[in-house]
Amino acid sequence: MSSGIKRPHADDAHSASGRSDQSDRKKPRDWRDAFLDDGVPPRDRDRDYGRRDRDQGRGGYGDRQIGAMMIDEAQVGDTAPQGTEQIIVNVSPRGENIPDGMVTAMITDKIRDMMTVSVRGKASDGRPPRPLSPRRQQGQQLWGGPPPTHASRPSPSAPQTSVKLPPVAPPQGKAGMGQFFQAEPEEPEPEPEVVEEEQDPAKMLEERRRKREEIMAKFKATGGKPSVPNVVVNEVGGGAESVASGGTRTGLQTSTGKSLACSDKSLADSPIAATPMLNNLGIQSSNPPSATPTITEQPSLAHTPQGKAFDLAKHPFASNDSAPLPPDTQTPSGVHADMTVSAADYDPTQEALADHEKRQKDLEAVKPDPQSAIALEIADGVGEPITVEDDDSPKEEEWEEVEIEVDDEEDDEFDMFDAFGDDEKQKKKKKVTVRRLKNGGQAGAREEIIKKPASTIAPEVVDNVDDADGYYRITPGEIVDDGRYQITISLGKGMFSAVVKAKVLKAVGQERRQDVVGKEVAIKVVRSQESMYISGRKEAQILKKLNDADPDDKKHMLRLDRTFEHRGHLCIVTESLSMNLRDVIKRFGNNVGLNMRAVRAYAHQLFLGLSLMRKCEVVHADIKPDNILASHSTVTENKTTLKICDLGSAAEITEGEITPYLVSRFYRAPEIILGLPYDTAIDMWSIGCTLYELFTGKILFPGRSNNHMLLLMMELKGKINHRMIKKASFGTMHFDEAMNFIGLEKDKITGEDTLKTHVINKPTKDLRARLVPSSSEQLKMKDDELKQLLNFVDLLDKCLHLDPAKRITPRDALLHPFMTGH
Numbered sequence: 001m002s003s004g005i006k007r008p009h010a011d012d013a014h015s016a017s018g019r020s021d022q023s024d025r026k027k028p029r030d031w032r033d034a035f036l037d038d039g040v041p042p043r044d045r046d047r048d049y050g051r052r053d054r055d056q057g058r059g060g061y062g063d064r065q066i067g068a069m070m071i072d073e074a075q076v077g078d079t080a081p082q083g084t085e086q087i088i089v090n091v092s093p094r095g096e097n098i099p100d101g102m103v104t105a106m107i108t109d110k111i112r113d114m115m116t117v118s119v120r121g122k123a124s125d126g127r128p129p130r131p132l133s134p135r136r137q138q139g140q141q142l143w144g145g146p147p148p149t150h151a152s153r154p155s156p157s158a159p160q161t162s163v164k165l166p167p168v169a170p171p172q173g174k175a176g177m178g179q180f181f182q183a184e185p186e187e188p189e190p191e192p193e194v195v196e197e198e199q200d201p202a203k204m205l206e207e208r209r210r211k212r213e214e215i216m217a218k219f220k221a222t223g224g225k226p227s228v229p230n231v232v233v234n235e236v237g238g239g240a241e242s243v244a245s246g247g248t249r250t251g252l253q254t255s256t257g258k259s260l261a262c263s264d265k266s267l268a269d270s271p272i273a274a275t276p277m278l279n280n281l282g283i284q285s286s287n288p289p290s291a292t293p294t295i296t297e298q299p300s301l302a303h304t305p306q307g308k309a310f311d312l313a314k315h316p317f318a319s320n321d322s323a324p325l326p327p328d329t330q331t332p333s334g335v336h337a338d339m340t341v342s343a344a345d346y347d348p349t350q351e352a353l354a355d356h357e358k359r360q361k362d363l364e365a366v367k368p369d370p371q372s373a374i375a376l377e378i379a380d381g382v383g384e385p386i387t388v389e390d391d392d393s394p395k396e397e398e399w400e401e402v403e404i405e406v407d408d409e410e411d412d413e414f415d416m417f418d419a420f421g422d423d424e425k426q427k428k429k430k431k432v433t434v435r436r437l438k439n440g441g442q443a444g445a446r447e448e449i450i451k452k453p454a455s456t457i458a459p460e461v462v463d464n465v466d467d468a469d470g471y472y473r474i475t476p477g478e479i480v481d482d483g484r485y486q487i488t489i490s491l492g493k494g495m496f497s498a499v500v501k502a503k504v505l506k507a508v509g510q511e512r513r514q515d516v517v518g519k520e521v522a523i524k525v526v527r528s529q530e531s532m533y534i535s536g537r538k539e540a541q542i543l544k545k546l547n548d549a550d551p552d553d554k555k556h557m558l559r560l561d562r563t564f565e566h567r568g569h570l571c572i573v574t575e576s577l578s579m580n581l582r583d584v585i586k587r588f589g590n591n592v593g594l595n596m597r598a599v600r601a602y603a604h605q606l607f608l609g610l611s612l613m614r615k616c617e618v619v620h621a622d623i624k625p626d627n628i629l630a631s632h633s634t635v636t637e638n639k640t641t642l643k644i645c646d647l648g649s650a651a652e653i654t655e656g657e658i659t660p661y662l663v664s665r666f667y668r669a670p671e672i673i674l675g676l677p678y679d680t681a682i683d684m685w686s687i688g689c690t691l692y693e694l695f696t697g698k699i700l701f702p703g704r705s706n707n708h709m710l711l712l713m714m715e716l717k718g719k720i721n722h723r724m725i726k727k728a729s730f731g732t733m734h735f736d737e738a739m740n741f742i743g744l745e746k747d748k749i750t751g752e753d754t755l756k757t758h759v760i761n762k763p764t765k766d767l768r769a770r771l772v773p774s775s776s777e778q779l780k781m782k783d784d785e786l787k788q789l790l791n792f793v794d795l796l797d798k799c800l801h802l803d804p805a806k807r808i809t810p811r812d813a814l815l816h817p818f819m820t821g822h
């Protein structure tokens, strides 16, 4: 049985401040602006664009209606000088049924043709082109050619001059398309030298479609979810109400089109993106197509090569970075209106603090046994020994910490007045903290642990070393542990500790190879509370076990140096790393997430870490972006190597005690909430939630409570099986006798808590629909990008299996096609 010390996690209502309004998301400016002719200045148009999309319930292309549009004409701006041209392509509904992808390809091809004309064209009379007006020059900086700005366009009221381009023979296979691009020059135009690569877009598209269908067919069997809404809510005492979202579908199509938010990214890595047109638009991707990550780098079971640099941010035009907003998070019903919670805005510490008391109450049921816990630590040889005296006192006695004054034994310097026989010299006093049992602590006879006195801070500040919450007050420059370390800066603060960066000042003990003078370390200064102290010792003990099992440091587990005590605080010395993954999301993927390559590289490292824990039979029990640290390369500024940290909730599998508050709520597996026995599979669940968050920048299950968490899980993954519910310690809190889910919800009108019975048969939401763009957008993706995205969805699906027995293991995850690329 465990020590009974488990860290509390919040379970209160999630702050509404964490919500992000998706409707505020702007569409990135892109080359499609060239096809808008709404007379709105570009910046305003961006905003308006989004509004129209929302209002009309379709997305992405403004007035252009997908599947029913034609390219009307290409116009050369009336004021364009010879040899250059301003191109405005009007896209207007005609009723013809042209697939969206084809329209895009047609437009892009045509514009590229036109740009070719622009580059190669010369005036028939040999004159150089007329200089551009300043306004056009400005525009040309953006376009590298004609500016498509509002100012340079004909106003809606002014007659537009439609001019035919010089005769550019439509390429083979484009029969019929040429008519859409009829444009005539205002003045006789020079005969351009048109060098046209022979292309057959229809064939190209057909080929892509065929490949795509092959890929989709392969994945259909594994991940497709039904599109039929099927969660029915029967309000107790009321009529049935459907809470099905509007966003469910066959798994590949988005009904709202909002998934197109990131769709423009697809162009950068697609063959289309490589056209001079995009280059001329000034759209530079820091991850050009040639740098597209290959997905066969190393055997996945091997360790990740250190320092292999990769970008983190999503690139505005990278197709595989599509992370559409979950359409099913935007239900007007309001039931799940709080679904979209930005990962960057979420602060789990606040939540943990709010729930601390609740958790303490919960722990009272299982009284911790500090004696056995401490004795166990000593037996394991973690850190420095703590004096523990035999104690046969009753366990129910309460502990207290007090400060007492004792003689300073170190005050034994030569005293010249001794020579005069001053035997009565007063010894200096110093303060020490002792921990003793409240009921039997008379005359100090029951003192248990003598903590180290303050040795490096002036006595006058001794009383003031902790703040009101028991955090040690950090003083940069302070020297701790008998001159061994000097604190430099604060690195972060959690529920249980303040973490500082420090420099090694002296190496103590030759056996400590890690003590290199000048080396930077992190010191976790645990809060001065008994439960946290014990929890900290346990953390060091488990970290040591994991490090010992990974002597070559290949499994992405934080490295422990040693522990010591400072002024009543347990201090855990570890390697010093850079920012945690929540900060990485905030900095490189705020609200949109990181790019697929980074997610894949991080996933690999996390699965390796998890495989080590599984091998050592250790459950981390608090995996979340906050507890995963990235290393910092001062050379490349890359955050490429991860380490799993904060093992304060970790325990041996055999110690796993049933508590519904283990793991931070958003990352909490269903078996914990239900009160079932658990193992390392709970960490796999948390990693699934974390990977989703890394890729989308959104929290997957932002439940307000454990009960709400279960509802969100079942909406996405279907019903929890009856076997699990029957065995669950807390099953009756969430399910009725007929195994229907009982949801605790706030009444929208009265605000009162009400119970609703949910008959859940199948999932109503779809992971794939949340992550994979619409089929028309898929046409713009490279095949391997689409395959990788679908593999990612499949892997997440397996990490998030409701039944822990069926959840993917770390080893299988490392061999999954998303990781191997096969």
Ligand SMILES: Nc1ncnc2c1ncn2[C@@H]1O[C@H](COP(=O)(O)OP(=O)(O)OP(=O)(O)O)[C@@H](O)[C@H]1O
Binding pocket: 349, 352, 491, 492, 493, 494, 495, 496, 497, 498, 499, 522, 524, 558, 574, 575, 576, 577, 578, 579, 580, 626, 627, 629, 645, 646, 647, 648
């Ligand atoms: N080795 C380290 N190097 C750099 N920063 C660190 C290190 N360890 C911790 N930190 C920073 O301090 C923060 C708090 O650390 P940690 O999560 O271990 O503390 P905690 O008190 O156990 O927090 P929690 O509330 O998550 O349980 C981390 O999120 C991280 O930003």
